[in-house]
Amino acid sequence: MRYLPLTEADRQTMLAAIGVAKVDDLFADVPAAARREAPVDLPFSAGEMDVERRLSALAEKNLPAGRAPFFIGAGAYRHHVPAAVDALIQRGEFLTSYTPYQPEVSQGTLQYLYEFQTQVALITGMDVANASMYDGATATAEAAAMACRVTKRKTILLSGNLHPHYRSVTATSLQYSGLVVEALDPDPLDVEDLLGRIGPDIACVVVQNPGFFGRVKDLSALAAACHAEGVLLVVAVTEPVSLGLIAPPGAMGADIVVGEGQSIGNGLNFGGPGLGLFATAEKYLRQMPGRLAGQTVDVDGRRGWVLTLSTREQHIRREKATSNICTNSGLCALAFTIHLSLLGETGFRRLAEINHAKAVTLADKLRRVKGIRVLNQTFFNEFSVLLPKSAAPVVETLAGRGILAGVPASRFYPSYPELDEVLLLTATETTTEDEMDRLVQALSEVLS
Incomplete structure (x- = not known):
């Protein structure tokens, strides 16, 4: 297939038909701060092994869910996939x-x-x-x-x-x-x-x-x-x-x-x-x-x-x-x-029961931590707690200890100060009781 580029006259005809003066006008809804004025600072070429090394080094900066106690949910959940x-x-x-x-x-x-x-x-x-x-x-x-x-x-x-x-x-x-x-x-x-x-x-x-x-x-x-x-x-x-x-x-x-x-x-x-x-x-x-x-x-x-x-x-x-x-x-x-299909109706129900039981266990453990209030009367495998201080710094501190301790509500709603101390926590079938105890211990120390 041949590549047939547009002429300048073609471009002007198309722009006039849709009622804009220049191509940049099509990006008016993109905030100026999000636009790049120059190409990304990357080399134009590199050897395959060098690219693998650099990308692997970047990937190592990530902390996968399975490598640490993981209590993050908020719309995306960690489950065991056969x-x-x-x-x-x-x-x-x-x-x-x-x-x-x-x-x-x-x-x-x-x-x-x-x-x-x-x-x-x-x-x-x-x-x-x-x-x-x-x-x-x-x-x-x-x-x-x-x-x-x-x-x-x-x-x-x-x-x-x-x-x-x-x-x-x-x-x-x-x-x-x-x-x-x-x-x-x-x-x-x-x-x-x-x-x-x-x-x-x-x-x-x-x-x-x-x-x-x-x-x-x-x-x-x-x-x-x-x-x-x-x-x-x-x-x-x-x-x-x-x-x-x-x-x-x-x-x-x-x-x-x-x-x-x-x-x-x-x-x-x-x-x-x-x-x-x-x-x-x-x-x-x-x-x-x-x-x-x-x-x-x-x-x-x-x-x-x-x-x-x-x-x-x-x-x-x-x-x-x-x-x-x-x-x-x-x-x-x-x-x-x-x-x-692998789970079937019985397995699906059992998986849900295990998830709920894990979350109940976690909530019960957190209720014993001084200063923490569980906000939910009902929940499935995720619930909210109220901390005695801002949730975001607490999460960052625990992340430094290798514990992914949920999602601060302020991450989604920074303009609502009343949510600053609200933390969302999730437990699934992948969450162990030892991981729950590590979270509870870390929270007790950070909040004391």
């Missing part, structure tokens, strides 16, 4: 798979996507699920936009207990859509009045369960209040392992369930990739973003799979598309499906 998951997803037919436009040569990919959808629908308690999305945050933004299409309303109400990344991605994604995003203040004590905010102008209420600060709630009353006003309830789940123990959002009346699937089958990987979950009621099927794999039979009556629904812009929908997201994190979805 070796079989990694072995299977690296098979060539999966590792190099792409969008299955031709079902006759993509039966393996379509089958696992169909099974993935089935698993997500089952654990969320919804009728139908799509073939995944980027991550939980973008799935939430898509759910909010979908709710506005369904209700023909423009105002989206975000709970203060929705993950701050989900809040900011939703606001950013919809800022030029003509929709209104109203976000309540963060609320570790969970006393916000969502019921009092529901009205005929609201398209949807978006909540998280367990909430960002760890609290688990029964959303049935909220769902009933939403439906009485024609409002859709969107529930986000950042920790899908919790669905092995907590009543699924669908059973509480959710209209759309979104979430982050990273916890099942996928490691932390220092920040990604993620796996967006998206499920809804059947009556909203055609407003659902992404794509849907379906089961059918061929002319000989043999079972097969096809791409049943695809409302993405790169398919036939074009400008009528429900979403322009053009990936489904397929390899991560496959890892999710394999891991959940």
Whole structure:
């Protein structure tokens, strides 16, 4: 393929058509402080061995989750991933798979996507699920936009207990859509009045369960209040392992369930990739973003799979598309499906029970530390505590001792001084009692 660059006249014609004077105007939303005026200070060339040495030295500065007592959660969780998951997803037919436009040569990919959808629908308690999305945050933004299409309303109400990344991605994604995003203040004590905010102008209420600060709630009353006003309830789940123990959002009346699937089958990987979950009621099927794999039979009556629904812009929908997201994190979805299949229903429930038991043990130990107050009455594997001093310096001090002691709420909400002493802590099946005791001992010394 030849490279045919644009002429200056071509550029000016294109700029005039979209109403800007110069190319730099296209980057007006990027803060000036984030723009580079010169190339990155890296050598233009280097030998392979030299590159390996330099990159390895940089990598050694990281502290992987498995090398230290690890109590970090806040939307991304460390779980044990069976070796079989990694072995299977690296098979060539999966590792190099792409969008299955031709079902006759993509039966393996379509089958696992169909099974993935089935698993997500089952654990969320919804009728139908799509073939995944980027991550939980973008799935939430898509759910909010979908709710506005369904209700023909423009105002989206975000709970203060929705993950701050989900809040900011939703606001950013919809800022030029003509929709209104109203976000309540963060609320570790969970006393916000969502019921009092529901009205005929609201398209949807978006909540998280367990909430960002760890609290688990029964959303049935909220769902009933939403439906009485024609409002859709969107529930986000950042920790899908919790669905092995907590009543699924669908059973509480959710209209759309979104979430982050990273916890099942996928490691932390220092920040990604993620796996967006998206499920809804059947009556909203055609407003659902992404794509849907379906089961059918061929002319000989043999079972097969096809791409049943695809409302993405790169398919036939074009400008009528429900979403322009053009990936489904397929390899991560496959890892999710394999891991959940290995667990089975009994194993999934048992994994959730172990997670909750670990967190209960940790909370009980922390209650005995002078000055620490556990804020949650209910939680799954993550909860918040109030320290007698600012949480961020405490976390830094413990990191210097080789203990990754959770996430200060101020990291996400620096402009809320009332959250300065709030610390989020997580315990999963990977957390040992010895690690808990090390954390408790270190906190006792730092806080004394």
